Amino acid sequence: MSEEFAARLPLSRNELDRDGEFRGTPDLERVLRDDPETRFLPLQRAAMLRNPDGTLRFVGADQVPAGTVLLYLGRAISDAPDAPAGTRFVAAFVDEDTAHTIEPDDDAWESLRMFGTELSPRDSGIAVEAVAMANWHAVHGFSPRTGSASVPEQGGWVRRDPEGHELFPRTDPAVIVGITDRDDRMLLGSNAAWDTGRYSLLAGFVEPGESLEDAVRREVHEESGVHVEEPRYLGSQPWPFPASLMLGFMARAVDGDPSTIRPDGVEIMDVRWFSREEIAAEAGKTLFLPGRTSIARAIIEEWYGEALDVP
Secondary structure (H helix, E strand, C coil): HHHHCCCCCHHHHHCCCCCCCHCCCHHHHHHHHHCCCCCCEEEEEECCEECCCCCCCCCCCHHHCCCCCCEEEEEEECEEEEEEECCEEEEEEEEEEHHHCCCCCHHHHHEEEHHHHHHHHHHHHHHHHHHCCCCCCCCCEECCCCCCEEEHHHHHHHHHEECCCCEECEEEEEEEEEEECCCEEEEEEECCEEEECCCCCEEEECCEEEHHHHHHHHHHHHHCCEEEEEEEEEEEEEEECCCCCEEEEEECCCCHHHHCCCCCCEEEEEEEEEEEEHHHHEEECCEECCCCHHHHHHHHHHHHCCCCCCC
């Protein structure tokens, strides 16, 4: 991944050492709580708080009740005004009552989707890691093998059932593709669940036993009827909504004739070729593009040649 393209991916930034060895520290929760320098990030259903200057809002151990599921995130690798290098960070997955004790204003709790582009690299890495793991813990309270309740271990990175079976977090790989034709136009599709006028790149999950390149060819053809060739990897970005890793590609349509495109009619309701001139004229008016937090926006701007000054 080039440095130029990486700079377009706000959720891929990070300045945190995940410090995996420390997860095995005996009585880890007590150690973290007893250290007055530890910073706790409260999450309520994957929403979090920010300070007036836009930085993440951390709390002390005294504001996190015993029994709260904690996740050891790691250590800062560089100095910042609110925490020197080496500071340890912990996510606290709080319930509604605890969340209201910390901050009673519901509107103060914000989704990472809404402000991911505004965070520092350190805070971005912290938030993405915390949200992804909050989603995992929310759906793995019970063992899929036995149905028994599981409990967190290893700093929140493992859950174990009473029979000793360990559950580990998983990430779902998905390809997302910028497709160009012989006239260097880009193909965008409109999802059935979106508002009128909203378009983005075609994307889909990688199936078992499938290479990334085959997933690119299959997903594009399934959703648009277009055959592509020469898939070229650009870069990746975690998308913890709930547990994806988006793998960005560019690919070229084998036949750029507009008559060859057809939406699948189930997930994708419309597909259309856009020139740069059409993007410039319609974006923010009749055409609504993916948000700046997404890798889809980064790929579109990579093709376009510069950042687009629209939401």
